Amino acid sequence: MIPVLIPSLPETDAIVPYLRRIDETRIYSNYGPLSREFTTRLCGFVSERAQGAPVAATITGNGTSAIELALRYRIAGRRGGLCLMPGYTFIATAHAAVNVGLEPFFADVDPETLSLTPAIAERALSLAEGEVAAVVVVSPYGAPIDIPAWEAFEAAHGIPVVFDAAAAALNLTRVGAQPVCVSLHATKALGIGEGGAILTTDVDLVAQTTAMTGFGFSASSRVSEVRGGNYRISEYAAAVGLAAFDSLEARIRQLREASGAYHENFERIGVRMQPGFAAEWLTMTVNALFEPAAAEAVTAAFDAAGIQWRRWYGTGCQAHPAFSTCRHDGLARTASVAAGAIGVPFFPAISREQINEVCVCVERALAAR
Ligand SMILES: Cc1ncc(COP(=O)(O)O)c(C=O)c1O
DSSP states (O other), rough: OOOSSSOOOOOOHHHHHHHHHHHOOOOOOSSSSOOOHHHHHHHHHHHHHBSSOOOEEEEEHHHHHHHHHHHHTTTTTTOOOEEOOOOOOSSSHHHHHHHHHHHEEEEEOOOTSSSSSHHHHHHHHHOOOOOOOEEEEGGGGGOOOOOOHHHHHHHHHOOOOOOOOOTTTEEEEEEEESEEEEBBTTTSOOOOSSSSEEEEHHHHHHHHHHHHHBTOOOTTOOOOOOOOOOOOOOHHHHHHHHHHTTTHHHHHHHHHHHHHHHHHOOOHOOBBTTTTTTTTTTOOOEEEEHHHHHHHHHHHHHHTBOOOOOTTTTOGGGGSSSGGTTOSOOOOHHHHHHHEEEEEEOOOTOOHHHHHHHHHHHHHHHTTO
């Protein structure tokens, strides 16, 4: 059997030196030294790769709460209104909107990039009955987002934009004032177990959302200045994060190699992947993109061959009972996009032989149709 994903975080020996520092300081949480150092390393890593001013970060307990807090800041405490978002996303995006009092309005995605585009969003705005308080733009599986286009959208419509770039921590080539939310979950390319971050050049956004992560207290006071909760990470999570940074270059090389092998094989047999994948960006959730009927044939062949696969975003948010009453723009292309995007086995230690086995299985399944 070839598993679809084997999460891998730093091993115990790599974390121990950081755990010893916790033993020495006896600081276990509350923005301790490891958490501050992790924040600095994350900001340095992203700032080095992204155009624009230095990036600042608010670290959160997970990616979902990063989206919640970024939305909460950007809608400035108002309740009610719609949150426009793609229907084709992981369900966390919809939960985050509901948790700050917004009602999801699902929009279609572009079948080439699997993303919401400003043009699709503009059409959805004209169909949404009711005020759209915010737009959440999702980076599908970590693909880069056209941030300048969304800055122009926000300037034109006056609607705040938040990016759900959960899987894109390694791929941020531009970060502006609009908040970019990433997940540091164990299944992500940069994982710490559970964690998340809001990345932005807006220092007020970071100050306010950081306060929200700790009961609304600002740096040294115990006075609650803004409404929030407890969304912090512990020093133990930061220890894993620091160890993850220590081995990140080696991990990126592994991911690049395996991604390149998939890209090469699939290109040879004419199977589409997300634009720029492998050459320009990396992810842990690698998808092959088919027409729905071809996807059926391929997944049947995978099942027969003991190759695990997954539709990582399912068939779209509107298909979940918890969100089935949410309105949408008709989602004309979402069903076929969702049916055709098949997550293939991928993990840092996947071998060339395993990748070849997957690709040969796809080739045979397509040839047999
Ligand atoms: C698109 C998207 N948004 C949000 C999340 C939520 O992140 P977390 O699991 O860290 O809360 C995920 C997690 O996989 C995701 O894929």
